[in-house]
Amino acid sequence: MKVRLIDDKCQGHGRCYALAPELFESDDYGNAQLCGDGSVLPGQEDDARLAADNCPEFAIELDEA
Amino acid sequence: MPVSSWADDYDIFDHDYVANPFPVWDELRGTCPVAHTDRWGGSWMPTRYEDVSAIAHDTEHFSSREVLVTPAPEPPEDGEEMVLQLGGEVAAPPITSDPPEHQWARRLILPMFAPKAVEKYEPITRDLCRSLVQDLVAAGKGDAAVGYAQQIPVRIIAKMLGIPESMSETFTQWVRGALELGATDPEVRQEAFKEIITYLFEEVTKRKEHPGDDILSELLAAEVDGEPVPDYHVIGTGILILVAGIDTTWSAIGSAIWHLATHPEDRRRLVAEPDLMPLAVEELLRAYSPVTMARVVKEDVEVNGCPMKVDDRVLLSFPSANRDPEVFERPNEVILDRAKNRHIAFGAGIHRCAGSNLARMELRVAIEEFLRAAPEFSLEDGATVTWAGGQVRGPRQLPVVFG
Numbered sequence A: 001m002k003v004r005l006i007d008d009k010c011q012g013h014g015r016c017y018a019l020a021p022e023l024f025e026s027d028d029y030g031n032a033q034l035c036g037d038g039s040v041l042p043g044q045e046d047d048a049r050l051a052a053d054n055c056p057e058f059a060i061e062l063d064e065a
Numbered sequence B: 001m002p003v004s005s006w007a008d009d010y011d012i013f014d015h016d017y018v019a020n021p022f023p024v025w026d027e028l029r030g031t032c033p034v035a036h037t038d039r040w041g042g043s044w045m046p047t048r049y050e051d052v053s054a055i056a057h058d059t060e061h062f063s064s065r066e067v068l069v070t071p072a073p074e075p076p077e078d079g080e081e082m083v084l085q086l087g088g089e090v091a092a093p094p095i096t097s098d099p100p101e102h103q104w105a106r107r108l109i110l111p112m113f114a115p116k117a118v119e120k121y122e123p124i125t126r127d128l129c130r131s132l133v134q135d136l137v138a139a140g141k142g143d144a145a146v147g148y149a150q151q152i153p154v155r156i157i158a159k160m161l162g163i164p165e166s167m168s169e170t171f172t173q174w175v176r177g178a179l180e181l182g183a184t185d186p187e188v189r190q191e192a193f194k195e196i197i198t199y200l201f202e203e204v205t206k207r208k209e210h211p212g213d214d215i216l217s218e219l220l221a222a223e224v225d226g227e228p229v230p231d232y233h234v235i236g237t238g239i240l241i242l243v244a245g246i247d248t249t250w251s252a253i254g255s256a257i258w259h260l261a262t263h264p265e266d267r268r269r270l271v272a273e274p275d276l277m278p279l280a281v282e283e284l285l286r287a288y289s290p291v292t293m294a295r296v297v298k299e300d301v302e303v304n305g306c307p308m309k310v311d312d313r314v315l316l317s318f319p320s321a322n323r324d325p326e327v328f329e330r331p332n333e334v335i336l337d338r339a340k341n342r343h344i345a346f347g348a349g350i351h352r353c354a355g356s357n358l359a360r361m362e363l364r365v366a367i368e369e370f371l372r373a374a375p376e377f378s379l380e381d382g383a384t385v386t387w388a389g390g391q392v393r394g395p396r397q398l399p400v401v402f403g
């Protein structure tokens, strides 16, 4: 599984880095950035889904493959 | 005058609506999703998530130049030069800015409210909450709105602005004058803004001589395209932080405590499962969203079949959007561990609440410390809970008993 962050949709609601801190972090402005390359390790799938399902801007996409 | 029909004569200040707006929104979403009224200068009110979110994202057709729905007072004739410079409609960037100004005005303050910057204030917030709740518990009963919720955000904001805590009571009066009481009384609103502006004007003058470690000094030291930020902009942003950061957050804290006082099963669950806090905070924000913002139509546009004309006002009911059954399962229930929760209590699009990280921290800490000191509490028998409404909704009297 992979997560993708669509930068120009993100408005810094901060839901993702609160819910999945191993996948997302805040930049200096409170907008999201990926911690790594977006790869979701085994055991992180639920957090990845939670982040995507709570982003009010639909800025997070999941690649389930 | 009583409301004749919520679809075309709504009144956001109606007493029963303020106390319990939820049935009205449910009805409107199903029957007339973009309501209209001629009251208070006239406005439209979309109630569905999809429409509210679409308008919040559409800065081409909708301007933020006036985010309060009731007409602004006339510009004052006397008073500080600053007041005149700012005009009658007080500019409070970035909330009243449209693109392109909005972008730099917002970038200027975002770092001050980013998660790392906010973390610094958690220990003092916790100490403050502890001492407030201890006093209430010691008395056996008390007003959780006046004695708790209302006391918290104002002190944190004062700290951030580098203003002595002794000003808290005065700030609280000003903020209530600017929003809650001023919403229906232009004179009260004008007087409150004038006092805030005059005060910030003096503070800015002081900071120029003696910069400190506070937001006003940071704004004064900032540059945009190599130019210092004009004083009136610093004051405008100061007004915004004062007015936007205080009664919004105390309303959210108060509503959360009201919910926990009236829903013992949720209260006990939260006490037993403290790991639920992050999701629970979002759920309480969703269910009791305090803030409704306004827009002014820039270009004629149709929303869900309703023709909006230039200069019409539109109320963005984030609170109603957050209870839309199209988006949220069982929307009128508080589900503390709700896993799908794209709520827009902090707005959506470019104006997303810049203080949301601070507000969340305060709300979480306020609930944690209240429950730690008082795991069992309920509304006082026969006591009256009163609510403030309009564009910021939350309890203003909340008598509780402990044990």
Ligand code: HEM
Residues within 6 Å of the ligand: B056, B064, B067, B094, B095, B096, B106, B157, B240, B241, B242, B244, B245, B246, B248, B249, B252, B289, B290, B291, B292, B293, B294, B318, B344, B345, B346, B347, B348, B350, B351, B352, B353, B354, B355, B356, B358, B359, B360
């Ligand atoms: C629970 C508490 C709060 C709620 C529900 C809330 C809600 C909102 C909403 C809905 C907006 C969007 C306005 C719009 O679209 O026109 C907003 C904007 C804003 N809020 Fe908050 N707010 C809260 C607390 C705070 C705090 C603590 C601060 C910081 C001091 C703050 C500062 C701001 C600022 C600066 C903006 C303007 C952002 C922009 O226009 O780019 N708010 N808030």
Ligand code: SF4
Residues within 6 Å of the ligand: A005, A009, A010, A011, A012, A013, A014, A015, A016, A017, A030, A031, A032, A054, A055, A056, A057, A058, A059, A060
């Ligand atoms: S939740 Fe969405 S909008 Fe918020 S920071 Fe994460 S990606 Fe950005």
